[in-house]
Amino acid sequence: MRENRDGGDTRVSNANGTTLVSYLLGGMAFWGGIGWVADRALGFSALFLPVGLIVGFAGAVYLIYAQHVRS
Structure with missing residues (x-):
């Protein structure tokens, strides 16, 4: 999490395609x-x-939504 100059925080998503596919395959496996x-x-x-x-x-899918879409 980063703090911008206005004092608010901006969230940076580190999700990439490999992470999302690994969540899907890992959960199913x-x-x-x-x-x-x-x-x-x-x-x-x-x-x-x-x-x-x-x-x-x-x-x-819920984990991806909760971590990367909703945040």
């Missing part, structure tokens, strides 16, 4: 992995994996 483990542990073939991928994508 993490929650998709949890869904895959749940499928294996509970004996399902493909129930929790797609749910985990969707949850990971939605969480990543």
Whole structure:
């Protein structure tokens, strides 16, 4: 955060394309992995994996919005 000459602060976003893509892929990989483990542990073939991928994508989009768009 920087302070300008008027005494107010100006926020500088450090988001670039690589950061945003890594949030999306990381969220989907993490929650998709949890869904895959749940499928294996509970004996399902493909129930929790797609749910985990969707949850990971939605969480990543929210994280991007909260950190870079709303700030």
